[in-house]
Amino acid sequence: MSTLIIATKNAGKANDFKLLLEPKGFEIKTLLDYPEIPEVEETGYTFEENARLKAETISALLKAPVLADDSGIMIDALDGQPGVFSARFAGEPKSDAANNAKVLAMLGELEGGSRQAHFHCTLVLAHPDKESLVVEGKVTGEIAQFPKGDNGFGYDPLFFYPELNKTFGELTDQEKNTFSHRSEALKQLDNLIDDWFN
Ligand SMILES: O=c1[nH]c(=O)c2ncn([C@@H]3O[C@H](COP(=O)(O)OP(=O)(O)OP(=O)(O)O)[C@@H](O)[C@H]3O)c2[nH]1
Numbered sequence: 576m577s578t579l580i581i582a583t584k585n586a587g588k589a590n591d592f593k594l595l596l597e598p599k600g601f602e603i604k605t606l607l608d609y610p611e612i613p614e615v616e617e618t619g620y621t622f623e624e625n626a627r628l629k630a631e632t633i634s635a636l637l638k639a640p641v642l643a644d645d646s647g648i649m650i651d652a653l654d655g656q657p658g659v660f661s662a663r664f665a666g667e668p669k670s671d672a673a674n675n676a677k678v679l680a681m682l683g684e685l686e687g688g689s690r691q692a693h694f695h696c697t698l699v700l701a702h703p704d705k706e707s708l709v710v711e712g713k714v715t716g717e718i719a720q721f722p723k724g725d726n727g728f729g730y731d732p733l734f735f736y737p738e739l740n741k742t743f744g745e746l747t748d749q750e751k752n753t754f755s756h757r758s759e760a761l762k763q764l765d766n767l768i769d770d771w772f773n
Pocket residue numbers: 582583584585588617644645646647648661662674694727728729730731732734743755757
Protein backbone atom coordinates (compact mmCIF):
# COMPACT_ATOMS: atom_id res chain seq x y z
CA MET A 576 0.00 0.00 0.00
CA SER A 577 1.47 3.44 -0.93
CA THR A 578 1.50 6.13 1.72
CA LEU A 579 0.59 9.60 0.53
CA ILE A 580 1.20 12.63 2.73
CA ILE A 581 -1.20 15.54 2.28
CA ALA A 582 0.42 18.88 3.15
CA THR A 583 -2.56 20.22 5.08
CA LYS A 584 -3.49 21.02 8.66
CA ASN A 585 -7.13 21.57 7.72
CA ALA A 586 -9.12 18.68 9.28
CA GLY A 587 -12.00 19.20 6.81
CA LYS A 588 -9.72 18.76 3.81
CA ALA A 589 -7.98 15.82 5.50
CA ASN A 590 -11.36 14.10 5.88
CA ASP A 591 -12.21 14.74 2.18
CA PHE A 592 -8.88 13.25 1.06
CA LYS A 593 -9.21 10.17 3.28
CA LEU A 594 -12.66 9.45 1.90
CA LEU A 595 -11.50 10.02 -1.67
CA LEU A 596 -8.14 8.20 -1.62
CA GLU A 597 -8.32 5.37 0.94
CA PRO A 598 -10.70 3.35 -1.28
CA LYS A 599 -8.02 3.57 -4.00
CA GLY A 600 -5.57 1.81 -1.68
CA PHE A 601 -3.58 4.78 -0.36
CA GLU A 602 -2.70 5.18 3.30
CA ILE A 603 -3.29 8.90 3.95
CA LYS A 604 -1.24 10.96 6.36
CA THR A 605 -1.52 14.70 6.88
CA LEU A 606 0.52 17.34 8.69
CA LEU A 607 -1.67 16.63 11.71
CA ASP A 608 0.47 13.42 11.90
CA TYR A 609 3.72 15.49 11.75
CA PRO A 610 3.29 18.22 14.36
CA GLU A 611 7.04 18.99 14.21
CA ILE A 612 6.75 20.29 10.61
CA PRO A 613 6.67 24.12 10.61
CA GLU A 614 3.88 26.16 8.98
CA VAL A 615 4.57 26.94 5.29
CA GLU A 616 3.68 30.58 4.66
CA GLU A 617 1.28 30.97 1.75
CA THR A 618 2.94 33.95 0.09
CA GLY A 619 1.75 33.22 -3.48
CA TYR A 620 -0.85 35.19 -5.43
CA THR A 621 -2.32 32.15 -7.19
CA PHE A 622 -3.68 28.79 -6.05
CA GLU A 623 -0.91 27.07 -8.01
CA GLU A 624 1.88 29.11 -6.41
CA ASN A 625 0.58 28.33 -2.92
CA ALA A 626 -0.04 24.63 -3.64
CA ARG A 627 3.51 24.32 -5.07
CA LEU A 628 4.97 26.06 -2.02
CA LYS A 629 3.21 23.65 0.34
CA ALA A 630 3.86 20.45 -1.67
CA GLU A 631 7.47 21.11 -2.70
CA THR A 632 8.62 22.45 0.70
CA ILE A 633 7.16 19.53 2.66
CA SER A 634 8.27 16.93 0.10
CA ALA A 635 11.87 18.22 0.36
CA LEU A 636 11.67 18.15 4.18
CA LEU A 637 10.17 14.66 4.47
CA LYS A 638 11.92 13.20 1.38
CA ALA A 639 8.65 11.63 0.29
CA PRO A 640 5.81 12.18 -2.20
CA VAL A 641 3.52 14.95 -0.94
CA LEU A 642 0.19 16.25 -2.26
CA ALA A 643 -0.93 19.80 -1.44
CA ASP A 644 -4.29 21.45 -2.01
CA ASP A 645 -4.79 25.16 -2.33
CA SER A 646 -8.42 26.05 -2.73
CA GLY A 647 -11.01 28.72 -2.18
CA ILE A 648 -14.32 30.23 -3.15
CA MET A 649 -14.68 32.89 -5.85
CA ILE A 650 -17.81 35.05 -5.83
CA ASP A 651 -18.76 36.79 -9.10
CA ALA A 652 -20.41 39.82 -7.45
CA LEU A 653 -17.22 40.37 -5.41
CA ASP A 654 -14.97 40.24 -8.51
CA GLY A 655 -13.73 36.76 -7.56
CA GLN A 656 -13.06 37.48 -3.87
CA PRO A 657 -12.15 35.92 -1.48
CA GLY A 658 -10.25 33.57 -3.89
CA VAL A 659 -6.75 32.68 -2.65
CA PHE A 660 -7.51 34.57 0.56
CA SER A 661 -10.55 32.40 1.44
CA ALA A 662 -9.09 30.85 4.61
CA ARG A 663 -8.39 34.23 6.24
CA PHE A 664 -11.00 36.47 4.54
CA ALA A 665 -12.18 37.89 7.89
CA GLY A 666 -8.62 38.08 9.30
CA GLU A 667 -6.55 36.12 11.82
CA PRO A 668 -7.05 33.72 13.50
CA LYS A 669 -8.86 32.03 10.63
CA SER A 670 -12.52 31.41 11.41
CA ASP A 671 -15.10 29.74 9.17
CA ALA A 672 -18.00 31.44 11.00
CA ALA A 673 -16.46 34.92 10.66
CA ASN A 674 -15.66 34.30 6.97
CA ASN A 675 -19.25 33.22 6.29
CA ALA A 676 -20.66 36.26 8.13
CA LYS A 677 -18.41 38.60 6.13
CA VAL A 678 -19.52 37.10 2.80
CA LEU A 679 -23.21 37.39 3.74
CA ALA A 680 -22.76 41.01 4.82
CA MET A 681 -20.95 41.91 1.58
CA LEU A 682 -23.64 40.33 -0.62
CA GLY A 683 -26.47 42.02 1.31
CA GLU A 684 -29.83 41.82 -0.47
CA LEU A 685 -28.55 40.46 -3.82
CA GLU A 686 -30.82 37.71 -5.15
CA GLY A 687 -30.23 34.17 -6.58
CA GLY A 688 -28.57 34.68 -10.01
CA SER A 689 -26.49 37.60 -8.72
CA ARG A 690 -25.01 35.38 -6.00
CA GLN A 691 -23.16 33.03 -8.34
CA ALA A 692 -19.87 31.58 -7.07
CA HIS A 693 -17.51 28.69 -7.63
CA PHE A 694 -15.14 26.64 -5.54
CA HIS A 695 -11.70 26.16 -7.04
CA CYS A 696 -9.09 23.55 -6.10
CA THR A 697 -5.51 23.25 -7.36
CA LEU A 698 -3.58 20.12 -6.40
CA VAL A 699 0.19 19.79 -6.69
CA LEU A 700 1.84 16.40 -6.28
CA ALA A 701 5.56 16.79 -5.51
CA HIS A 702 8.42 14.31 -5.18
CA PRO A 703 12.03 15.07 -4.17
CA ASP A 704 13.36 13.75 -7.54
CA LYS A 705 10.51 14.45 -9.98
CA GLU A 706 8.74 17.30 -11.74
CA SER A 707 5.56 18.19 -9.86
CA LEU A 708 2.14 17.36 -11.30
CA VAL A 709 -0.50 20.13 -11.28
CA VAL A 710 -4.26 19.61 -11.73
CA GLU A 711 -7.37 21.68 -10.98
CA GLY A 712 -11.09 21.31 -10.44
CA LYS A 713 -14.07 23.60 -9.99
CA VAL A 714 -17.75 23.47 -9.12
CA THR A 715 -20.32 26.23 -9.66
CA GLY A 716 -23.18 27.23 -7.37
CA GLU A 717 -24.69 30.19 -5.49
CA ILE A 718 -24.19 31.80 -2.11
CA ALA A 719 -27.28 31.02 0.01
CA GLN A 720 -29.08 33.76 2.00
CA PHE A 721 -28.11 32.04 5.27
CA PRO A 722 -25.97 29.04 6.31
CA LYS A 723 -27.65 25.63 6.09
CA GLY A 724 -26.37 22.18 7.13
CA ASP A 725 -23.72 20.98 9.58
CA ASN A 726 -21.59 18.82 7.29
CA GLY A 727 -18.35 19.73 5.56
CA PHE A 728 -16.26 22.76 6.55
CA GLY A 729 -15.41 26.31 5.54
CA TYR A 730 -18.02 27.88 3.27
CA ASP A 731 -19.91 24.59 2.71
CA PRO A 732 -23.08 25.71 4.60
CA LEU A 733 -23.31 28.80 2.33
CA PHE A 734 -22.59 27.07 -0.98
CA PHE A 735 -25.93 26.21 -2.60
CA TYR A 736 -25.61 23.58 -5.31
CA PRO A 737 -28.70 23.86 -7.60
CA GLU A 738 -28.34 20.37 -9.15
CA LEU A 739 -29.08 18.78 -5.75
CA ASN A 740 -31.14 21.70 -4.36
CA LYS A 741 -28.98 21.66 -1.22
CA THR A 742 -26.00 23.48 0.23
CA PHE A 743 -22.70 21.58 0.42
CA GLY A 744 -23.25 21.66 4.21
CA GLU A 745 -26.36 19.50 3.70
CA LEU A 746 -24.63 16.87 1.52
CA THR A 747 -23.50 13.48 2.75
CA ASP A 748 -19.74 12.86 2.58
CA GLN A 749 -20.36 10.68 -0.43
CA GLU A 750 -22.37 13.38 -2.25
CA LYS A 751 -19.79 16.09 -1.56
CA ASN A 752 -17.02 13.83 -2.77
CA THR A 753 -18.90 13.11 -6.00
CA PHE A 754 -19.49 16.75 -6.97
CA SER A 755 -16.80 18.84 -5.25
CA HIS A 756 -13.97 20.86 -6.79
CA ARG A 757 -11.58 18.58 -4.83
CA SER A 758 -13.00 15.37 -6.32
CA GLU A 759 -12.94 16.97 -9.79
CA ALA A 760 -9.23 17.77 -9.40
CA LEU A 761 -8.51 14.27 -8.05
CA LYS A 762 -10.19 12.74 -11.12
CA GLN A 763 -7.65 14.58 -13.28
CA LEU A 764 -4.83 13.31 -11.05
CA ASP A 765 -6.17 9.75 -11.18
CA ASN A 766 -5.31 9.57 -14.91
CA LEU A 767 -1.67 10.53 -14.23
CA ILE A 768 -0.77 9.15 -10.81
CA ASP A 769 0.07 5.51 -11.66
CA ASP A 770 2.75 6.46 -14.25
CA TRP A 771 4.11 9.14 -11.93
CA PHE A 772 4.51 6.77 -8.96
CA ASN A 773 6.35 4.10 -11.06
O1 LIG B 1 -16.69 25.18 2.30
C1 LIG B 1 -15.63 24.84 1.83
N1 LIG B 1 -15.53 23.62 1.26
C2 LIG B 1 -14.45 23.18 0.64
O2 LIG B 1 -14.41 22.05 0.15
C3 LIG B 1 -13.36 24.10 0.63
N2 LIG B 1 -12.15 24.03 0.12
C4 LIG B 1 -11.56 25.19 0.44
N3 LIG B 1 -12.37 26.00 1.13
C5 LIG B 1 -12.09 27.33 1.68
O3 LIG B 1 -10.88 27.79 1.18
C6 LIG B 1 -9.87 27.78 2.20
C7 LIG B 1 -8.67 27.12 1.64
O4 LIG B 1 -7.47 27.75 2.01
P1 LIG B 1 -6.14 26.90 1.92
O5 LIG B 1 -6.16 26.12 0.64
O6 LIG B 1 -4.97 27.72 2.22
O7 LIG B 1 -6.36 25.84 3.11
P2 LIG B 1 -6.22 25.98 4.68
O8 LIG B 1 -5.36 27.15 5.03
O9 LIG B 1 -7.57 25.92 5.29
O10 LIG B 1 -5.44 24.63 5.02
P3 LIG B 1 -3.97 24.15 4.46
O11 LIG B 1 -4.24 23.04 3.49
O12 LIG B 1 -3.33 25.33 3.78
O13 LIG B 1 -3.24 23.69 5.68
C8 LIG B 1 -10.44 26.94 3.32
O14 LIG B 1 -9.91 27.29 4.59
C9 LIG B 1 -11.92 27.23 3.21
O15 LIG B 1 -12.20 28.47 3.78
C10 LIG B 1 -13.49 25.34 1.27
N4 LIG B 1 -14.60 25.69 1.89
